[in-house]
Amino acid sequence: MMVFPFMLLFAVFFLYPIASGLFYSFHDWNATTSTRFVGLGNYQRILASRDFEKAMWNLGKYIAITVPLGISVAFGLALLVNSFKGFWSNIFRSAFFLPVVLPAFLAATVWRWIYTPNFGLLNMILGWFGMGSINFLNDTGTMLYAAIAVDVWVSAGFNMVIILAGLKNIPKDYYEAARLDGASRLQQVRYITIPMLYPVLFFVTTYGFISALQVFDVPWLLTGSSFASYGGRQGALLFPVMDMMGRGFGSLRFGQAAAYGFILTAIIMLFTAAMFALRRKGYDR
């Protein structure tokens, strides 16, 4: 049977880790001492910890901005690209897509230089307008927004491509008919494009939530984190996956880290379920 190699690897490196992770999450397990059953102790300790609260608070703000902003930008870009024809449509699509090609770790490192205080590119541009230098990555008031900007810069092109594919599937006649009925451009978007794109927008939003919940590379590198110290000044860029990794590899509390993974998964599942419920409601209307 030729499915065997795939299924073997899948069982060993996917199914087994989930099962063992569940086991670890109920144990005090730190790689050196023997395992000790602690019941829900790991979960309680995480939920009560200040880092968890901080990380969740950051995540909430981050998601509330980055998902709607990211999707709106991507949607706008798709409409923009679609309004051009032939050569220029391709050129702009490529340009908008280019940041997606860059690995996230590179996007973060390049933007770290752009954000540099005093002589960084962004501060220089702000300087032209007479604004003082802002230490974007060390000022707790701006850090989150700096990370969001990088995230939108990286992910907008990705979502744009998916939305563009959806736009291509909308029959041209619909717009023709709407134009004959005297619908304005804005009305066409509102009453044809958005409803027709509903499944695509749904996918992009759900996927955006799931990946935003697990954000790691960008804030980790923007803050120059290591397992010894992460999250940036006052934990202003501390996110759940960073917290989880820190508990595992920083303080070697793998039981807690495993439990953390399950808490995150539960949140993601709840979110996804809520999204699907909303979608069904949308269909019923």
Next chain:
Amino acid sequence: MTAEAITAYSNPARAVALPFSGWALLKWITAACIAIVAVFPIWWMVNVVFAEPGTPVSLNPRLYPTSFSAGISKILMIMQETDYMKAYYVSVAYSLLTIAGVLIIGSMAAFEFALFEFPGKRILFATVMLSLMVPTAVTIIPTYLLTASLGWLNTMQGLVVPGLASAFGLFMLIQFMKTIPRDMIEAARLDGASHFQLYRYIALPLSKNALVTLAILTFMKTWGNFMWPLIVAPSPELYTVGQVVGLFNSPYSHQTVDIVMTANLLAALPPLLFFLIFQRKIVEGIAMSGSKG
């Protein structure tokens, strides 16, 4: 300019007479501005590398490369005096082995799933598809612990093997192989082709497009994978490009901006080249993953 001329100039009704309508002009300006925002950081990286060392990064915004030879000497310097090339080698090996593994294992499984019936097929398929919804966050720690207990920390197999059973890849290949006509398989079987020959001489050649797309997407993902190498291969022997770039950029790095940017640029080069060559395939692959999801 007279008052009338100014009003005429700023009057929207007058603008219609121009080759561009006001709307179109706005569209072009917006598109151009966004394109600059999207591309400039990357272009800027190139300009910092191809400039005399010591030129302030900042004070001119570095709109264009100023010294080709300085850039080359920085690249040579980083290749000869740091362990960057070793990391490059590790990243290339990591990517190629992952691509080979994902394609071989995935295509074999997809062949069975797409074209044949076998006991337990539905439940296996459902399990694999469900796994697409399980976030990496829940598996990464236990997978690390498993890899560690196998004694695979700081080894190439530790980097590569846990990532080979790609549910996404399997799904994509199944979708593609489903379109292979059954008659073709039947005819070949009547001609005496073995099961493996059906796979090797019919399924594989006919799925070439999907395989190429999957290979490119896998390359992008593996080359850009930061988290897994960071925890599974923390020894300098197996640093990937991502880790080295992270170190060059860390607050304790002793490297100058020029050198750091050169490291960044070299890391960006393979995916950028891939993009230039395979743009259509990449875009199609991503669009497909969206429309099918």
